[in-house]
Amino acid sequence: MEATRLALAWCSLETWQPPALAVLCRSVEVRRQYGAALLPACREVAALERHDLKCLAYALAVLDEETLVVLHEPTGTGFEIRIGGIGDNFQLHTLLAHVLIGGGHVPGTAPSAESVRLATDPAPAQGRTETVTTGAFELLAPDGERLWNEGLPDDIPVVEGRRLLVLGEPAYRRGWNADRFFPHLPGTAELTRVLPADEARAWFGRTAFAGSGGVGES
Known part of the structure; x- marks a missing residue:
């Protein structure tokens, strides 16, 4: 009987993914309470390559109210940026560019207003776009x-x-569809602090880019 119960649970595992995603994408509290505990087990099951649990693993790994130390290697500047609800690094990349380039803190071309809206709009995304x-x-x-x-x-x-994240010059030009990974989960990225020059240098000293960090704002 126990073997049958376990076999049925194993076979029905993927059917539980959509309702779990529905809850995880709508509740920061649920992600905080269960994410860290369930993510290792989810990844172990996914590694067996019998069930496609990528979406569940991504949802369990979402960071909320997490402050990143972000170093911009070309200018030697550093920042603290608080993020939340971001489904993958495509979305993170867009929002970092919006905050840092769009905010005038580092040089470059900021993402379009539509790209930023798709990453952050509280309303659920409606279908796939061509942005x-x-x-x-x-x-x-x-x-x-x-x-x-x-x-x-x-x-x-x-x-x-x-x-600790370092931003370098892109190795090659790359574009991607701006739709976010989780349609019901809006991402956030907020610049909370520009690091003084000495603090930026200290963080660069903890990286492979220790020669950078001389242009930070004081």
Whole structure:
């Protein structure tokens, strides 16, 4: 009987994904309460390659009210940016460009207003659009390894208790559809602080880009 129950549970696993996503995408409290506990188990099951649980894993990994330390390697500047509700690094990339380039803090071409709206609109996304946004940065880990747009903000390494992201010059021109991964989950990104020059240099010193950090605002 127990074997039958487990077999039925295994076979019906994917049918539970849509209702779980519906709750996770609408409740910060649920994500906070269950995300960290369930994500490892979800990834273990997904690794068996018998069930497609990518969406569930992404939803469980969503960061809320998370402050990133973001270093812009070409200018040597640093920032604290608080993010939430972001489904993947494509969406993160768009919002970082909006905050930093659109806000006049670093040079470059800011994403279009429509790209930003698609990433942040509280109303659920209605179908797929043809809006394309172009990458402004190379997303890098502190050791210089690339963080792929297909990945998650949760992939950003933690250094001394803070998630630390380095933005480099893009290795090549790349565009992507601006629709967000979770239609019912609006993303947020807010600049909370521009790091003083000495603090930016100190953070750069914890990365493979230790020669940067000389142009920060004081």
